[in-house]
Amino acid sequence: MNKFKLFFLSVLFPILIYSQKYELGEVSVDELLEKTHKNDTSAVACKLFEIGKTYFTYKSNSGFSLVTEVNVKIKIYKKEGLEWANKVVNHSIGDVEEKVMFSKAVTYNLENGKIVKTKASSESEFKEKINEYWGSRKLVMPNVKVGSIVEYKYELTSPYIYKMDQWKFQDKIPVNYSEFTNSIPEYLFYNTYTRGFYFIQNDSEIKQKTLSYTTNVGLASMSFNETINKYFLKDLPAIKEESYSNSMENYISSIEFELASTRFPNDGLKQFTESWESVAESINKNKYFGEELNKTEYFEEDLKRLIGNKQLNEKEKIALVFEFVKNRYVWNKNNSIYTDKGVKKAYQEKTGNVAEINFTLIAMLRKLGISASPILISTRNKPINLYPSKAAYNYVICGVEFLNDIIFLDATDKYAAMDVLPLRALNENGRIIRSTGSNANIIITPDKAATNIITIETKISEDSKLFGKITENLSKNLGLNFRIKYNEMSLDSYLDNVEKKVPGLEISNYSVKNKDKVEEPIIEEYDYVYNSDIEIVSGKMYIKPLMFFGLKENPFKEESRTLPIDFVYPFNESYNVVFEIPKGYVVEQLPKQIKLATEENELAFSYLYEVKGNTIVFNVKFDVNLALFPSDYYDVIRPVFNDVFLKMNEKIVLKKQ
Template sequence: MKKIFFFIIPFLFYTNCLHAQDFEFGKISVEDIQIKHAKTDSNANAIVLKEFGTASIQIEDNYGYSYVDYKYHVRIKILNKNGFEHGNIQIPLWRYTDRDDEITELTACTFSPSDGIMVRTDLDNKQIFLENRSKYLNVKKFAMPNLKEGSIIEYSYTLNKKNIFNFVTWEFQSPIPKIQSEFIAMIPAIYNFNASIRGFLKLTSQNAEISRECLRIQGSKIDCSRLSYIMKDIPAFIEESYMTAATNFRSAIYFELSDVQHLNGGKNNITKTWKDVDYELKNEKSFGGQMKRKDAFKEILPEILKDQPDELSKAKAIYAYIKKNIRWNRYYGKYGENAIKKSLETHSGNIGDINLALIAALSSAGLDAEALVLSTRENGIISDLYPVISNFNYVIAKINIADKSYLLDASEPLLPFGLLPLRCMNERGRVISLTKPSYWYDIKANQKDINRYTFTGSLSSEGKITGHLITYSSGYSAFNKRKKIEEAGSAELYAEKLNEQMPGLRILHHQISNIDSLDNPLVEDYEIEMKSQYDMKAGQIYFNPFFIDKTSKNPFNLNERTYPVDLGAAKEDRVTILLKIPDNFQLADHPKNLAIALAQNGGKYLTDVSFNDGVLNFTQLFQLNKALYGPDEYLSLKELFSRMIQQQKTDVILKKAI
């Protein structure tokens, strides 16, 4: 299923639409003041009244490098207190080797109601802060002053954007609705960009024309294409659980530089063929150069591979060695930042350092290992129209043994062999081999996310329940639990925290097995004690059998979802309860047996209660058999969760025999 919906916009098109134009700063209208709710969403907490932006490529006079001159202007109405968060502004400024993005001409003010009039409060420049988010990113931050319900905030700035490759991304949709959003792109004729619109909304109007002599380079006058885009009455884009990057689905315009025409008649192709990309990556010192460094493992391989009888065992041993000896420094990257030897010596590296070292080590052992570059879930889906190296932000290893392939990421010490971090589960990636052309490869979880719970216990006539709860977890559930155990510091402290999080239930003893045996299910064995509700007067005990892995909130709340539900992996939860009931009690009522199934074997939810020979037998099965569900399946999923939540509110009622 395609997760990105877009079409290529012709570089020049002509219409009779009105030209987009900026609005006067600080001149709010009576209509702005009177707006009480958004046309597209009566429950919105804030609304963009007007939004305008322009972007053009300019040449820096002193040094001659090109940059994007981006101007942004927005006016927002705060409808209630929950909308105050939209008065906290953050503007990303990317950092490069030789220069950084810069903001100039930043102006901001708030118009707030006071005694029947709107009072203007300007932002104090001393309240503007620059946060160093990482070595690649700074963030300009400020909070709009004097916010009240009904306030109108307005700000504008000019951004000197040093990297022209992606020009500017203009997002029509945001977390709040917009009345109008307008954008103008001025692109000199010597630059050719691939422009695309993603999302499901249509432009209200668009226009293109020639702007004469908009740029001067070395005395030559260059014409520009003036491209304008307008969208009106734009609904908010609401993010929900189980989705990849919002940029895959939010309505926006994206640009990618295709080629540059030089004044002397030459041409520099930026958008390349995969043959070009293969050559570039294989010959890049920090990518292909790392993959070729088999010599880095020549001395240590014999010890790593000692007593390993076959290729799979050797691969697992090498995978375990890299996980142990190079810790992830929390930076992504498809390129290595250090030499393999340095990463091993310092026991630290980014994703490229770790997984390119893994590939080199596997190759050094005579195994068939390749690199697979991908885009993480939060980075967005990769378009296959044309290769753009910068769209890939991650690299993993692909190893081929006999007739089976395994995808490996050694950055997470608690992941078993062959299971990737959830962040990597993003449709597909491109395999880069040193010996053959690159090719696309689907990225799928090789394990289900599984939890199996078995509780065997007894109920006293006073309503106390005691027994053993045994849980078997595998896939991402086991990984997440192992991470929590590691974060807690020990299995004992993990059990203590678990005890604190479950009011009404007390863990008396615990035993957790296979914490370090990553290829096996994590096994938790708890001796527990809990109280059910006992109505002495009525002689009844109320017991909720859904106390294990209960779902209390529906993750799906939209009336319609226009983007897929992406779990990352199929899921299965099973619960079995065997509860011995006192001889003087009988089953009076219980949750009705339920069976709900999604179409085309997409999943199901089953519950069953029976009572035989003084033992209450309860089973529950919840399955989602696909990692990905389309928008057309959304309402069925929503209904499945809704009925499951309602079912889990019902109790078993045991009545004292007369």
Template structure:
């Protein structure tokens, strides 16, 4: 610096810093290898590890600064980061779209839908997982692409500008791990949480096919952590408002030659619909019906139709006519038929004798099948499988199977429901037996005898 006489002066300070260093050494012998097991979200979550994280500093006595001692401290620290809290304050670039939305005089629910659709249409995810926006939000918005944080913080900013009560919700994606204790480093993802009419609506604009409360599969991992501008946090159940389901109605008839023909209709909702859309739009449409025919192992598919596949908040209804040339087994004057046909579960996915890790399904779901099948003329039922009703421990799931014959019509009902997406390892034997009984029941055959 220069003083009043134009001469250069320089101030300097020096200080002595004393510190102690702790070196920790961990040793363990004969560590068992991690086995590959099905239905494990992230095997690395179960690997032995030691993780250090800075929770506080105290450079001068009595001047302690905390970063991650509690969840509220985590919220405050994240909002103080210039790549998070400050990004949400610089929102002038959203002025024009905000005025356009106000001119539409939308309800809160309509605003949420419109704003989510606007950001999804305007911006494309670049594949980067992060809770911090490295670039300014206006830059990402202008170029039309960005990381998870740049897209969803822009979504949060626009929702807030339009008068909605919205907060960031921190998540750990499936391949990142599980944040079990107050942590800054345990999260790599952020979405929007809107409080509306007593509930929290979750939004993620990185997936073009997402909708309110229907998020991409990658985020359904443990729980979320909603953080407020005031530095208060709240745990969020990501699964509370979803009800993924597949409901199938099948009407068919068996000819005397053993050919099965019929109509198939299925309704897919929530994440079942979202996952179907991802699969459908990633395939060549000219080959889709052929692939469906191969998937169901039927001889012919006709009049294939999809309703609602482009309406991302709506369920999907899939329907077609089918023909199975060799749908039954014949032995003498008897016909053996599998009532569920191509809809049955052919094998038990759980084969190992023991299990290391909890069983993690993507999400709770239900599958309902109703079948009405006309029997061939000149035949009667000589043997029917017994109906059954099974349950998993801790009310984690149920399986119901009912079959009856009425005036030459076979009526079948199957209801499978998984109520919890994580099954503790101590219930593995029960789950394995549960699936075995389900497979056995679904593959039992009805015996028809010529009159």
């Protein structure tokens, strides 16, 4: 099976621009009377249009700046769509602050057959500091109700010419028309990249431009050629989440720009395009990365006490240090490839960001002569970068090269085992930076399946309830998921939560083994009484052997699929059911036995059983042996999951003798 290619460059070709005008200030009665979207009656709101343009200004003391102007017009169809009337624009507040300004903000309503305009005031705008580097400006439109149309303009002025903002043509609501134009001086060269599944239409022309600016001696001007690129799409559907997919930002139709080079007068050609190798080298040289990673004095005494005179092999040392670091720190939930307060202070305070915690783990292992290295990754909620950039990475883990393999470690999660990363970190690829300075791309998706082995002993009571004993054995990521959920609450709360999710289930004599031994599988054992999934009709019993286990529905209901199918990690489920036939009954009907598998065993399912005297022993197995499938594999996955769902919910029939 060919590996799915997530992104592609759109074919850009010139066509005639749509002649329709898209301007603020023009709202019709028909638009206000519109009750539903023309192509999507379920839409809560719609962008009637969103028009953006980016151009350059010039000042003698600071050079070129980027100005982005955006005009937006939105129709509200349902109460759930009211939030679309508000707009938040994030902006840099670093050394030189980006400026944001809203204008032309109006809400339109139809009252007694007349169009009523409500203009936004200064009280409709709010400022917020997100962190040391980022702030936001928020516009809250007035007098918005179902049926309203809102429109506004915002302008973002930035000194950072390398950071032309991404333009998203598509959104979570339908977009009738989206257009973006950039005007680029002949001195600047940008690479263009696209995401999504729509061919972005394009028109381009070259014009001469003259910019006036003020100098110390008076007014001056410059003339140059600029390339004007217009990109546009029409009638875009809402981007909708599909089951088993990662960040939707990866698939929204959009366009991005990378500053490739500059050639200013009297300045020569300067290249900015990087490779992943050069990006990694640059990150390693950053003082909040490389320098912090090489510090050791703050933990050396603790490391000596930890190891002492113990006779340990390398694997045992790795495990001991990993447990020490996990249990020393409380992760502050901040993601970064760079330290914030520094490894020494974080160690003393016993709390830090992901870099501070995992840098300590790496440094300790290196001090013991173990080949440990940082691995840069992008978390699952972050879109994958289309081109090499330091901004591509926002998380760092530890990789130990051991016996021609790499062991992945993340000490931010005290319930994680060796080579078992938390869900947020499982995003396919990472880049390892070794102490020698070399770096390489590596696959971090698990190749070994997490397992769930369930043993069920079932009998039928005199009052027609199922009862017996259940044992569950959970390994790897399934064990990690259990530990996180289990340790978030008290035992009573946990069991109450389980019983609420499974109506008719009563649990007693509950026990769990290895909840703190993260390298061992979780083993749950409990007695149960269950008064569902058994029907008695005309003296016959209809019983589902897997009871409340297995698929509750086929998660793949749609006829077709656009996005790849991402299970995050491979998994194997195994059900061993020993069902005791009650006295006075015999088997009238059993499900058909089945074994199926895809050509390369990516998916496999078997439903087998054997009747032994007054018991039926079921052996059911469902294996998903790949974490990621391309969307064109959907026609295989969907029917397999449907067969699994139907078979897991099939009932046996018992009749009286």
